[in-house]
Amino acid sequence: MVQLAETTEVHSRLLRCSLCIDESRAYWAHVDPETPRESAVNAFGESWFGTKSEAWTTELLSNMRVRFDAYPEALGVLAGWRSMTPETRRLICHFHVQLTDPLYREFTGEFLFERRDALRPEVHRQTVIQWVAEHGPPRWALKTQIQFASRLLSCALAAGLLRGKRDPREAVAPRVPNDALAYLLYLLRSVRFQGSLVRNPYLASIGIVGGHLADRFRGLSSIEFRQVGDVQEIEWRYPDLAGWARGELAMGAAS
Structure with missing residues (x-):
């Protein structure tokens, strides 16, 4: 398989x-x-x-x-x-774009995270254009770089990772419902990705890092999270994402 x-x-x-x-x-x-x-x-x-x-x-x-x-x-x-809920829906769309678009994943999981982490949350369009020029393919013309930068900003805004539609925008951590966080963890469990289940661009993009990560993980009924020093362990209540959905969600026609 x-x-x-x-x-x-x-x-x-x-x-x-x-x-x-x-x-x-x-x-x-x-x-x-x-x-x-x-x-x-x-x-x-x-x-x-x-x-x-x-x-x-x-x-x-x-x-x-x-x-x-x-x-x-x-x-x-x-x-x-x-x-x-609408909050969960936008985050799930965000996670799946991250999974399938490496530039969006890096922009949201590294660039925006680093702005918040360094307490420099201001984000300017020109800075993002320069970021795309440095991280995107060399073959992209300036017009494409500008268009892609605009699309990164609009997607991050829709995902709740930015505040404001004009410069200077502000990088923010969105509200993350428990079901959105659990969905992400069970999804990543079955996917090969760069990082670990406790340190990756997906969690970083939504502000689930450090001590906050431990608090949020311990608040989930679908996993058991343990930490002793630098050693972190996750015990899964369900065998996979489908099992989690059957056990935790009201399943039927999509909302």
């Missing part, structure tokens, strides 16, 4: 599809997680995404497949999660 992994190859898909929270919600509500590609054949005719054009529907489906179909167990959970 091939282990699922985070995407490491840099790409520009974010330019064509942002965090797309409402569209992701619609996708989960309509898709058959057992046969996602087949069930989406009539997505345009069935108006999965409302009045979106056929071309935009095709583009959305392409990105939904990358973000969600690539993680079948997660897609099954999302398609059946009936009582998801």
Whole structure:
């Protein structure tokens, strides 16, 4: 069995599809997680995404497949999660974009985290453009760098990681419901990624680090967290993400 992994190859898909929270919600509500590609054949005719054009529907489906179909167990959970709150929904969309976009993962899990951690939360658009120039592919023209920087800012704002739409923006840690945090941990448990389950860009992006991490982990009913000195251990109550969903969530039609 091939282990699922985070995407490491840099790409520009974010330019064509942002965090797309409402569209992701619609996708989960309509898709058959057992046969996602087949069930989406009539997505345009069935108006999965409302009045979106056929071309935009095709583009959305392409990105939904990358973000969600690539993680079948997660897609099954999302398609059946009936009582998801808006706060949790935006974070889950954020996590899946992080998984599948290495530049967004680095921007949110390192750049924005470091700004908050150093008590320098101000974020300027020009600084982000320069960051993209340094971290993006050398082949990208200045126009692409500017567009990608704008998309990083808008996605981080939608995820709750930034405050304000104009300079200077402020890097902030979002409110993280327990179900969003537990979902992330059980998802990462089955994915190959850089870092560990207690130190990674996913947790850093939402401010779950250091002593705060220990407090939040101990507050979850779905794991048991122990720390002795520098040694940290997680004991899992459920065998996998699907088991967690069955045990902790009201499952049914997607919300």
